[in-house]
Amino acid sequence: MRTSTLRHTATALVAAGALLALAGCSSANAEGDAAAPAADPESLVLALVPSQDQDGLVDTAAPLTDHLTEELGIEVTGVVSKDYQAAVEAMGAGQAQIGFLPSLQLWQANDMYDASVVLQTERNGNITYPAQFMTNNPDKYCDDAPVERDGMLFCNGADAMAGPAGLDSIDKVKGANVALLGPGSPAGYIYPILALQEAGLDTDTDINQIPVTANDASVLAVYNGDAEVGFSFWDARSIVVKDTPDVGQKVVVFALTEEIPNDGVALSSDLSPELQERITTALADFSDTEEGSKILESVYSITKLAPANPESLDVVARAAEALGLQ
Numbered sequence: 001m002r003t004s005t006l007r008h009t010a011t012a013l014v015a016a017g018a019l020l021a022l023a024g025c026s027s028a029n030a031e032g033d034a035a036a037p038a039a040d041p042e043s044l045v046l047a048l049v050p051s052q053d054q055d056g057l058v059d060t061a062a063p064l065t066d067h068l069t070e071e072l073g074i075e076v077t078g079v080v081s082k083d084y085q086a087a088v089e090a091m092g093a094g095q096a097q098i099g100f101l102p103s104l105q106l107w108q109a110n111d112m113y114d115a116s117v118v119l120q121t122e123r124n125g126n127i128t129y130p131a132q133f134m135t136n137n138p139d140k141y142c143d144d145a146p147v148e149r150d151g152m153l154f155c156n157g158a159d160a161m162a163g164p165a166g167l168d169s170i171d172k173v174k175g176a177n178v179a180l181l182g183p184g185s186p187a188g189y190i191y192p193i194l195a196l197q198e199a200g201l202d203t204d205t206d207i208n209q210i211p212v213t214a215n216d217a218s219v220l221a222v223y224n225g226d227a228e229v230g231f232s233f234w235d236a237r238s239i240v241v242k243d244t245p246d247v248g249q250k251v252v253v254f255a256l257t258e259e260i261p262n263d264g265v266a267l268s269s270d271l272s273p274e275l276q277e278r279i280t281t282a283l284a285d286f287s288d289t290e291e292g293s294k295i296l297e298s299v300y301s302i303t304k305l306a307p308a309n310p311e312s313l314d315v316v317a318r319a320a321e322a323l324g325l326q
Helices: 002-022 054-072 084-092 103-113 167-173 186-198 215-223 273-287 290-300 310-322
Strands: 043-048 075-080 098-101 116-122 128-135 147-149 152-154 177-180 208-211 229-233 252-261 264-267 304-307
Touching (some): 043 054, 043 084, 103 116, 128 186, 177 186, 177 215, 186 252, 264 273, 273 290, 273 304
Parallel strands (some): 043 075, 177 208
Antiparallel strands (some): 098 264, 128 229
């Protein structure tokens, strides 16, 4: 397994260059006649978005790509895209055939490039999740005493673990340093920013935006005091608890947004229906095994992959449109 992991990492570094180059380029071929379906490729690229510690993500996902390679009889390599949008463009350019994508990017891959949305993730039985507002200053943002749940502190009813909750308190964010992900992130940007705007804040002038690259970086920005407030998916504090055991006490969740459809898996329209079906079955069956579930949890905190409902993604597309991101 170690040799295989090193092989995946080396190959991924080469393939990642193509993904990085795509970040600023348009990859759609909007003109010309439709080409006849090509034969299925001899190798596949699985695009991962930098939702958390991107440096180790390819290695963490190596058992998954190894499994797909074995099941499909086709070499599968994992790469981490520069950002969320680059993963979509990589699929549109034929540089990636499988995408583990957040909900907005699933919708975009389907809408822009006719990718098939085949699976959505479950986390502890849930197919939706809220974005969370976190702070290191609970005296300012908590209208009640924080309560502990599973070693983590919450206030304003956010311990219910389902949104919305505590949104009456978010107008206090005005003037604060706020850690947030790029505009393509539903939990790290779109839903929290929209909630702030609906609370009456001008998010261009009323907050000091501290850009971060991933959800764990947002948690750590609050933990380290670089930001007073941070946005992330629920509950990204668990990602860093191993290295910062007191994160659940120092970083308090004080509000949750409306529920967001879970991320999932998109497959390139360049692949034959037969290969798409084989990939979908291999991933779903993998998630049903104890080993597979543990590996998927280590990659993106996934407990199961279930059949997708593409129509459920319309809500996040509408939220992005409300922010002018479409």
